[in-house]
Amino acid sequence: MKKTLIACAFLTGFLQVSCTDNFDALNTNPTQSSAANYDPNLLLPSIEFNSANATAGYSGAILFQSMWVQILSSTSSGAATYYSNADKYVISSNTNAYIQTLWNSQYNAASYAYQMEQLTAGKPALANLNAIAQLMQVQCSALITDTYGDAPYTQALKAKDGTTLPAYDAQQDIYKSILAKLETATAALSPTNPLPTNDAYAYKGDVTKWKKFGYSLMLELAMRLTKADPATAKTYAEKAAAGGVFASADDDAYIMADNSKGFGNNNAGALSTLADIYSVRWSKVLIDYLKATNDPRLSIVAEVPPAGLIANQSMSTGGNTTPAVQIGQPNGFDLNGGATDISKAPNYPGGTGTGADITPLGKYSRPTTMYRDRNAPLFVLTYAETELLLAEAVQRGFNVPGTAASHYKNAVVAGITSLSRYGGVVNPTAAAAYADANPLVAANALKQINEQYWATTGLQMNFVAAWNNWKRSGFPVLTPVNYTGNFASGTIPRRQPYPNGEATLNTANYNSALGKVAGPNDWLTRMYWDK
Numbered sequence: 001m002k003k004t005l006i007a008c009a010f011l012t013g014f015l016q017v018s019c020t021d022n023f024d025a026l027n028t029n030p031t032q033s034s035a036a037n038y039d040p041n042l043l044l045p046s047i048e049f050n051s052a053n054a055t056a057g058y059s060g061a062i063l064f065q066s067m068w069v070q071i072l073s074s075t076s077s078g079a080a081t082y083y084s085n086a087d088k089y090v091i092s093s094n095t096n097a098y099i100q101t102l103w104n105s106q107y108n109a110a111s112y113a114y115q116m117e118q119l120t121a122g123k124p125a126l127a128n129l130n131a132i133a134q135l136m137q138v139q140c141s142a143l144i145t146d147t148y149g150d151a152p153y154t155q156a157l158k159a160k161d162g163t164t165l166p167a168y169d170a171q172q173d174i175y176k177s178i179l180a181k182l183e184t185a186t187a188a189l190s191p192t193n194p195l196p197t198n199d200a201y202a203y204k205g206d207v208t209k210w211k212k213f214g215y216s217l218m219l220e221l222a223m224r225l226t227k228a229d230p231a232t233a234k235t236y237a238e239k240a241a242a243g244g245v246f247a248s249a250d251d252d253a254y255i256m257a258d259n260s261k262g263f264g265n266n267n268a269g270a271l272s273t274l275a276d277i278y279s280v281r282w283s284k285v286l287i288d289y290l291k292a293t294n295d296p297r298l299s300i301v302a303e304v305p306p307a308g309l310i311a312n313q314s315m316s317t318g319g320n321t322t323p324a325v326q327i328g329q330p331n332g333f334d335l336n337g338g339a340t341d342i343s344k345a346p347n348y349p350g351g352t353g354t355g356a357d358i359t360p361l362g363k364y365s366r367p368t369t370m371y372r373d374r375n376a377p378l379f380v381l382t383y384a385e386t387e388l389l390l391a392e393a394v395q396r397g398f399n400v401p402g403t404a405a406s407h408y409k410n411a412v413v414a415g416i417t418s419l420s421r422y423g424g425v426v427n428p429t430a431a432a433a434y435a436d437a438n439p440l441v442a443a444n445a446l447k448q449i450n451e452q453y454w455a456t457t458g459l460q461m462n463f464v465a466a467w468n469n470w471k472r473s474g475f476p477v478l479t480p481v482n483y484t485g486n487f488a489s490g491t492i493p494r495r496q497p498y499p500n501g502e503a504t505l506n507t508a509n510y511n512s513a514l515g516k517v518a519g520p521n522d523w524l525t526r527m528y529w530d531k
Helices: 002-015 040-053 078-087 095-120 124-148 171-188 207-224 230-243 266-271 274-279 284-292 383-395 404-422 428-437 442-459 463-473 500-505 507-516
Strands: 072-074 253-256 280-282 377-381
Touching (some): 072 078, 078 274, 284 442, 383 442
C-alpha cells in the first residue's frame, strides 16, 4: 500500500501542474507520472482504506458516535478528557479538529475516486474500475451527507476544473443522485471485463462481489428514506434485492489493516493507548442487552480486568470473560468526586485493588484484547446488516424475497460469526442455536431488527453505521445524558456541525446552505431523512 500512496503523490503532482504549449525537457519532472501512463488501479486501495479508516478511532467516530448511541462509555477524566465529546456531549480542547476529520478524509477519498473515474473513462479494459470508482464516490458522499446534512456534491471534487468553492446540495437531492448513480454503476460491473488488480477489500478484484456490494449499499441508502420518502425507499430496496445483495458473510465488505506498513486500525490505535485502555468500557445499555438473552458474543467481546489500577491499564493483560460477571458502565459519569462521580452511579459495583493500586472502574467490562489489534479489520458493510435491512423491508411490505424471520435469523448468526474476523473464538453451532432460541417476533419486529443492527454494528466497531440507523429507526430507545455544560441541550446529537473552515473559506456557499436548512449549524438540527 505504501507504493500506492507514493504513486498517488506522483499523480497529484501531475494534476496540479498547469498546461502550457512550451514544455521542454528542462521543465519536465522525470519522476512524475502522467495520466497517459499512470495505472489507475493504484488509486483503489488508498480510496478504500482512507474512507474506511475515516470512520474509526480519533477520526471522530470513537470520540462521538460510539458513546452517543451508548455502545461504549467513558468516565472521560484525567488524560482521556477527549471522550467527554462522546460520553457527555461536552466540548474538549480538540473538538473542532475532531468535527472536521470525517469531512476532510471522505472528501479526500472521494477525490481519488473521482480521479480514478476520469482516468478510466472511455476505456473498455478499465470499465469495471470505472464503475467501482463511482461506487466509492457514492459511499464517501453518503457518509458525508449522513453525518453533516446538506453538503457540497455536484460541484465537489472539481478543483482541477477551477471550482474551488463548491456550492452545497440539499441532502434530498444528493440522495436522488447517489441512488441513481449506484444503479447505473452497479449494473455496469461485468465479470467478462478485465478485473481490478489492486483491490484492498477482501474481494481482491472479484467483480461479482463488487456487484453485490453495490446493490447492498443501494439497500442501505434506500432504507435511510423509509420515513422521509417511503416510495423511493421501497423502489430502490426492491431494485437492490432483485439485483442481488450479499448472500453470505463471504460477501462482507471489509479491509484488513496493516500496521507494519503504517495503515493500522484507528479504533485499535485508540483503544490501545494507556488512557483509553483504562477509561473506555462497554456501556451498561449494551452489556444489559447482551446479557438479557445470553448472547454468545458477550464472552467474546467483554472482559472484566484483573483487580487493581495497574491491571486495568495493561494493554496485554486479558481479563475475565465469564458472561455472568460482565457489568456495563453507565454513560454520563466521571472520576471528579462530585455528584456525577462513578461511585455515585446506580448499582455501582465497587472498585478493585488496594492502596495505591486501587481503581473505581475495576469491575466494569471493557473490550477484549482483540479490539486492540492494530491489524484488525475495518468493516464497511456486512451480510448481517444487509439481512437486517431485508428483514425490515419485508416487515414494511416491500416486495423482496424471503420472510422477515428468516432474514433476521441469518443476520443474527452472521453478526455473531463475523467476530471471528477479529480473531474471536466463535462457535457457529452455538450461534445458530442462539438464533433459533431468539426468533423474530412479528409484534415487536422493528424494535428487534434495529436493536440487533445497533448491537451488531457496534460490536464490529462501525459506530457511524450504528448511529445513522439509530437516527432513522429510533431503536434502541436511549436515555440521553444531561451532563453540566453539554453542547446538545441534554439530547443525543443527531449531526456533526460543519467544519469551521467552511465558514471562513467557503463563506458564501456556507451561508447559503445555512439559510436553507431547518435549523442552525449545531449538533441537533435534523437532516432531511431523520424524521
